[in-house]
Amino acid sequence: DSGVTQTPKHLITATGQRVTLRCSPRSGDLSVYWYQQSLDQGLQFLIQYYNGEERAKGNILERFSAQQFPDLHSELNLSSLELGDSALYFCASSVGGQGKEKLFFGSGTQLSVL
């Protein structure tokens, strides 16, 4: 158990809908990262937050947004869902925000858009 908690584990929804994925980092970790893993794209970095502030941005679509709350948990919001958004979404956490720390991953949320 990495100590990173993601909910829900599975999510099935329809095209055009909006969903929210939740992540609680390990105790003491200030950084949260979101990744998307699809069969044809591998593990794609979406966004990183450090202590409530956006730290780095990757290949995140405009239909997607994220935030980190004062209690350090994070949510990833996916809207106007398309079939191609079906993927495994991972959250990871680390102690600091400089990118030099070890990453610990949650077990992921499997999103299926039908």
Added chain:
Amino acid sequence: GIQVEQSPPDLILQEGANSTLRCNFSDSVNNLQWFHQNPWGQLINLFYIPSGTKQNGRLSATTVATERYSLLYISSSQTTDSGVYFCAVNNNDMRFGAGTRLTVKP
């Protein structure tokens, strides 16, 4: 952005064999980690190794930062070693290679 290339893409071994996985990266990095994704999808951190050599049981890793590559060694492989091995590097953000899919046959 930084490019991360892993080789080989696929590897099939008989139980007990040894293997070497390679990760090349295109720019200087301040962080390099190796992960194992098991058949259930879970990502496990194996090594945090921006430079030097580390060993953990049957696994060891070496990163030569000046030459921009890292190697993961698996000795006496077991069926439970099967899965995908990812290298991830940090330049401005943490980027993953495409992975090496390892299958260990009994």
